[in-house]
Amino acid sequence: MSSLIALFAELLSYDFIVRAMAVGILVALCAALLGVTLVLKRYSMIGDGLSHVGFGALAIAMSLNLAPLEVSIPIVLFSAFMLLRISESSKIKGDAAIALISSSALAIGVIVVSMTTGMNADVCNYMFGAILALSRSDVYLSIAVAVAVLVLYVLSYNKIFAVTFDEDFAKATGTDASRYNMLIAGLTAMVIVVGMRMMGAMLISSLIIFPALTAMRVFSSFKCVVICSAVLSVICFVIGMAISFGISTPAGASIVVVNLAAFILFSAAGKAGLKI
16 A cells, blocks of 8 residues: 555656646546446447547648647537537438548548658657647646536536437427537537547547446446446546556556456446446
8 A cells, every 4th residue: 555655646746747637537537427428328439430530630730730639629529510410310320420420530630641740759649649748738728628528517417417318308398409419529529639638549439438338337327327437437547547657558558458447347246236
């Protein structure tokens, strides 16, 4: 226990790690809250699709020497809304719409990168994550976006709950389901963009999917799943960061592996009869 405390004390003695932890905890919390709704609505892969769109936007921004996050946020937001429109109003549904948009955006990003900067360090950081390389402007923007997402989620919690479980009933009671579906997509898009710097385009969807699925192994009510998912996500992030720092493994991959271990543990507990 003393060695663990010493590890965390050393971890928090570096300013750049403290900044990374502050951003990471907020992003992990936002991703977990939205992940419950996305998993229940069978839209869990939207995170993966939007992360590919984000990579394409980042590639274009870097090739034009523009600020990556400022360019990516509006593009990914637009893509999220288009994704909902395509899946709701055409014959292209759900996973097919996600695959269509994500693969196209990733291909465009790869072509732009190959024709301009090439696969340099910045591109690899956005592909696989580099949380410790966050600049001060990235930190401030990420915190602002994460706080905005949390506030909007809390204020819209009851409507999001209604739309998640029974969209037809929500519409019958006067709720504008389309509006709240757009809100969910928009919040997810913003979390994906700010989380890409932390986890990378290839791993960011894990922050959305894992905590929600893990909590559902044991808990059955929406409120309990949301709370457990949020707590789990933050704990797994902190442990993953500590492991990354302690044994020099990639931060994003370490966080995913800790989430995987938590999922296995909760699955075993659920099978053993621990259901709440």
